Amino acid sequence: MYEPLEANALRQSAARSLGVALVTVIALAIATIVLWRLARRAEHLQAAAERDRRLVTLGEMSAVLAHEIRNPLAALKGHAQLLLERLDERPDRSGPERQKVERLVSEARRLERLVEDLLSFVRANRVTPAPVDPALLLRDAASAVADDRVDVDVAGAPPTWRVDGPRLQQALANLIRNALEASPDGARIEAAVTRDGERLVFAIRDRGAGLPPGDAEHLFEPFHTTRIQGTGLGLAVARRIVELHGGRVTARTHPDGGAEFRVMIP
Numbered sequence: 054m055y056e057p058l059e060a061n062a063l064r065q066s067a068a069r070s071l072g073v074a075l076v077t078v079i080a081l082a083i084a085t086i087v088l089w090r091l092a093r094r095a096e097h098l099q100a101a102a103e104r105d106r107r108l109v110t111l112g113e114m115s116a117v118l119a120h121e122i123r124n125p126l127a128a129l130k131g132h133a134q135l136l137l138e139r140l141d142e143r144p145d146r147s148g149p150e151r152q153k154v155e156r157l158v159s160e161a162r163r164l165e166r167l168v169e170d171l172l173s174f175v176r177a178n179r180v181t182p183a184p185v186d187p188a189l190l191l192r193d194a195a196s197a198v199a200d201d202r203v204d205v206d207v208a209g210a211p212p213t214w215r216v217d218g219p220r221l222q223q224a225l226a227n228l229i230r231n232a233l234e235a236s237p238d239g240a241r242i243e244a245a246v247t248r249d250g251e252r253l254v255f256a257i258r259d260r261g262a263g264l265p266p267g268d269a270e271h272l273f274e275p276f277h278t279t280r281i282q283g284t285g286l287g288l289a290v291a292r293r294i295v296e297l298h299g300g301r302v303t304a305r306t307h308p309d310g311g312a313e314f315r316v317m318i319p
Contacts, residue, residue, distance in 0.1 A: 123168050130161035170286040180217035180297045187214050187253055191246045194225035200233055202241045209247035216253070216298055216318060224294040225255060227287035228302075228314050232259035235312060252300075255316040263306035272304055291316075 133154055140151045188207035195203040225244075232242040240260035247254050264272070273292040295302045300318040307313040 122164070126161060126164050126168065130158065130165070133157045133161060170290070178297070180220050180294065182215040182217055182298070184213045185216050185218040185221075187211060187216075187246045187255075190216070190218055190222055191225060191244055191255065194222045195229055195244055197222065197226045198229050198233065200229075202233060202236075202239070203229060204241055204243050206243065206245035209245070211248045211253065214253045214318065217294075220294045221298065221318075224291035224302075224316065225257070227291040228255075228257045228316070231287055232257050232261075232312075232314070235259040235261035237261070249317075251319060253318040255318075256313060257316075258307055258313040259311045261311055263310065264304060264312050273302070 137151070137154045137158060140148075140154060188210040191207060191210070192205055195205050229242070229244055232244075236242055236259045242260060243256070243258040245256045247256075273288050292302050295316050295318065298318050300316065302314060302316045304312060304314050
């Protein structure tokens with residue numbers, strides 16, 4: 054019986070070549086995926102390093118400006134308040150002079166808030182975690198804003214969590230204040246705290262128009278603001294404090310309307 058030895062050898066050789074080719078293709082595909090992931094990770098690390106570099110430079114500049122402004126501003130405000138007290142001693146307390154001085158005091162206080170925001174941004178460089186009651190923390194943050202339009206939900210809060218209470222309260226107060234400013238006059242906002250697995254989650258929802266497309270990340274950039282008044286530092290300080298806890302803060306347009314900010318602390 055005739056046996057096609059050459060044909061069998063060719064088939065075996067072709068099978069081996071095909072196997073090698075398949076292994077090579079699979080290896081190349083895996084290598085491509087790994088390299089793509091490494092490239093993406095390198096891009097993220099580079100972007101984070103560049104952002105940290107900008108924040109350091111901005112922080113140094115802000116510290117210098119804040120300290121240079123604070124002393125003359127205190128003198129300006131103090132003299133304006135003294136002048137206002139003297140005007141109060143006059144029979145006519147509603148004249149144009151008083152209105153001008155009141156405006157001066159009001160603007161001095163606004164500049165004071167700007168200085169405090171700058172210093173808060175500069176000081177946001179470390180946290181000291183300790184056991185804290187998350188429910189009390191959220192209530193205190195809402196009380197610090199001094200607005201009764203905040204509906205606080207703490208039903209799902211865990212008993213304790215290790216965070217830097219004063220710093221995280223500041224971050225939450227900034228988010229609540231931002232939500233109030235984004236909502237129409239008289240509208241109520243929601244602030245809740247829950248536990249999601251190994252994460253502590255705070256959710257702040259406003260009643261505004263939601264977030265413009267592609268604007269979620271820019272919201273947390275220093276001095277980024279779409280309002281006539283405001284420094285654009287509140288959200289930047291909030292994100293910095295949350296990141297120092299190893300967490301992250303996100304923003305999205307809520308399906309039922311308004312914007313929702315979520316703080317997640319591991």
